[in-house]
Amino acid sequence: MIEAQGLVKVYGGKPAVQDISFTVQPGKVTGFLGPNGAGKSTTMRMIMGLDAPTAGRVTVNGLPYARHKAPLRQVGALLDAKAVHTSRSAYHHLRAMAATHGIGRKRVHDVIELTGLGAVANKRVGGFSLGMGQRLGIAAALLGDPQTVILDEPVNGLDPEGVLWVRTLARSLAAEGRTVFLSSHLMSEMSQTADHLIVIGRGRIIADASVQEILDGRGRARTRVRTDSAEGANLLTGALAGPGVTIEAREAGLLEVSGIEPRAIAQAALEHRVLVCELTPLQASLEEAYLDLTRDEVEYHSGDLSGIHDDIAAGTAAAGK
Amino acid sequence: MSTSTVQNRPAGTPAVRPAAGSGVNFLRTLHAEWIKFTTLRSTWILLATTVVVMVGIGLLGGWGVGSGLEELAAEGQDPAAVGLDPQLLYMMTTGGIDFGQLIIGSLGVLLIASEYSTGMIRSTMTAVPDRLSPLFAKALVIALVAAVVGVVSSFATYFLMQPILAQYGQEFGLDVENLVPSMLLSGVYLALASLIALALGALMRNSAGGIVALVVLFLIVPMVLGFIQLDWIQDTLPYLPSNAGRQLLALQIADGDLTQLQGGLVMAAWSAVLLAAAAVVIKRRDV
Known part of the structure; x- marks a missing residue:
């Protein structure tokens, strides 16, 4: 002890x-x-x-x-x-x-x-x-x-x-x-x-x-989706958008999607004839929770976890918009 | 704090804990410091170098003075008239101590400064967190070893010198007045010098810095101050550690000089004060 x-x-x-x-x-x-x-x-x-x-x-x-x-x-x-x-x-x-x-x-x-x-x-x-x-x-x-x-x-x-x-x-x-x-x-x-x-x-x-x-506290698992073009990514973003789904465009052709299963993403890609060259479930969400926690320490003065969770949730939502 | 059932014990972890109630004490710390002292190659190199240098310089001096005395005698001159004195010959039994003190002093500095430079000190102070026991255990180890080295070197010089001097008819016996005490006290002198060195190493926390401080204190300060013809500085000279300690080795004490005992006490006071300063610093500073 x-x-x-x-x-x-x-x-x-x-x-x-x-x-x-x-x-x-x-x-x-x-x-x-x-x-x-x-x-x-x-x-x-x-x-x-x-x-x-x-x-x-x-x-x-x-x-x-x-x-x-x-x-x-x-x-x-x-x-x-x-x-x-x-x-x-x-x-x-x-x-x-x-x-x-x-x-x-x-x-x-x-x-x-x-x-x-x-x-x-x-x-x-x-x-x-x-x-x-x-x-x-x-x-x-x-x-x-x-x-x-x-x-x-x-x-x-x-x-x-x-x-x-x-x-x-x-x-x-x-x-x-x-x-x-x-x-x-x-x-x-x-x-x-x-x-x-x-x-x-x-x-x-x-x-x-x-x-x-x-x-x-970190919330849902995410899936990384790489398409062969920015157009494809845009098409897919439109197809996947829906309640409870957040999509972040990381770079041209690269999306991070949460709130929807990888299989459903593949299904949508097939239907919209978007070539997907990578579909990776992101397991390292603890790593992201940590990055979120340490990104701006000044905001968190205490070890009050519930407050942090709210902040993280807010941050994720904001990033998804 | 209960111990739950053992699971996934990696192969080799003994299930039985070492006997309880077996904590740190000074003897164990001393044992540990002895192990550390003897398991470095540099220790043996520096000890051997100290003996070789002390004996070698003593023999060279004895050879020079002895052959000089014989020549003068052959020419029918009084050695004293040209400043050669048999006393000088006798002094050669401990004549290598000026260099010997610096070499074994370096060992004293390294004993603690190398722990700071390698990071070992953190292991040492974690194992014995009172911090002072390791310092005093080191002091005991280096003082004892230096004393043995001093005595062994002096007697080795004496005995190896006699066959050389015999060629010039200048050999002398152990019955020369104060000779045996001087050779024994050379051990005390080296012990005190190595303690001062250890304290300097602890204060500087740096091998090079500690050795430089040692050379400055034992060699440069006495030399530089010797040049300055101001009364109060000249009055200070006998109280420098090496000058005061030198009285321990003297075969004859001139009027007005510190006696053997006084000289020894002054040098002991230097080592005590510096060790106390080292102890305070070690206790206070972060490791």
Whole structure:
């Protein structure tokens, strides 16, 4: 469990995090989502006691991080894949980290196996790829078998297999009842991993809700339709127009249609002899919800989700006209 | 915060948690710092270089002074008349310390500054969030190692020097007054110098900056101030860390100079003040 209350961080007069409060619950994967520079890493560094908050407080499992007697057994964090001396081997790095808590060699070997670092464990970290660095950071985070796991951009630099591995790991850690707090600037990643989302933009929380709630708030699925000409697109737009249907012209010959099934679109195209060269159901609506949420953070001062949904709905309607 | 049933456990995750109640303490932090110290190749290179340079310079000095003394004796001259003194020969057992302090001092700077430059410091301070234990554990590690290096280098210089000096009939015994204490205190001198270096590394958070600060404090400041013929500056000179610490190695103390104990305490005060400043800065600044 992570609880932040009124956290503020100001760097040299510039606010990085502005009065944010949130709770990260155990037994779930909570995504911490926001564009680069939104304040995700700063918040995570404050959780881990590396940066002192300018105001407010944050506790992990009931205590400020630095007050824990065995912090690595409470919280494991990957804050930065490069928080390792480049001239030391991965094995020795983990051994030194483990030694601070009297964690034995057995556990060090276990996390090396778990993270798939076996083949490179005795190599200098300086020669690691970004992906291997991430795995080493995750290995270090898991050393103390902690109740709470914090991972800052864990899939950065990982290959598809690695991404899947992180996803499975995060889900299984949460299934064991642990608190899992995962940051990313990619909504697509979060949509497949997280149960709950905290969205941050310009240092403020702009949404704090379950993935399903945010999806519901975004509204209907859409279909991308590409025709071979602007004329065809116009013809099709006329044919599809009707109550509850919104059509956005993205570029010449390219439409985004919602409120009508792809099959019906194809049917209409056939009837009007419009050549359709692409018909794609757009699944990434969470990504769009995120873009809508972060497009103009200034409009949303609070985490009041219902208000945001109204705004999104209004925005969609306006775009459809 | 209940632990629900285990699902989808990735292969290799141990079901059993490590023994509870096993938290951070200073001994464990010290162990971790020792592992970190010994698992970098640069540590061994710098330690070996320190010993080789200290012994090498001592031997060269001993050879030069020893052969000079023999020539003068052959010509029937009094060495003291040309400024050559057997005391100078004895001092060569610790004659390499000027360079040795800079090399092991660099190791002291790197011990913490390289953690800042690589980002390792964030791992260190996350594992031991009181932040001061890692600093003091590092201090203990580098001070002990520097002390051993100092003593080993001095005795190695002494014993390797005797066969060279024997060719000139200038060999001397360990019973020379103050010689053994001087060789032992060379360890204390290097320990204090490396602590000052560690503190500079922590304050600068930068390897190059820390090493430059070390060279400035130990080499350039004493030299430049030595040129300035103002009384109050000349009065300050003996209290600079390297000048004060040098009294630890002295075989004879001139009237009016700091005694061995006073010199040692002045140098110890430098390291204590700089380490305290480093501790305050580490505690206050964001990592």
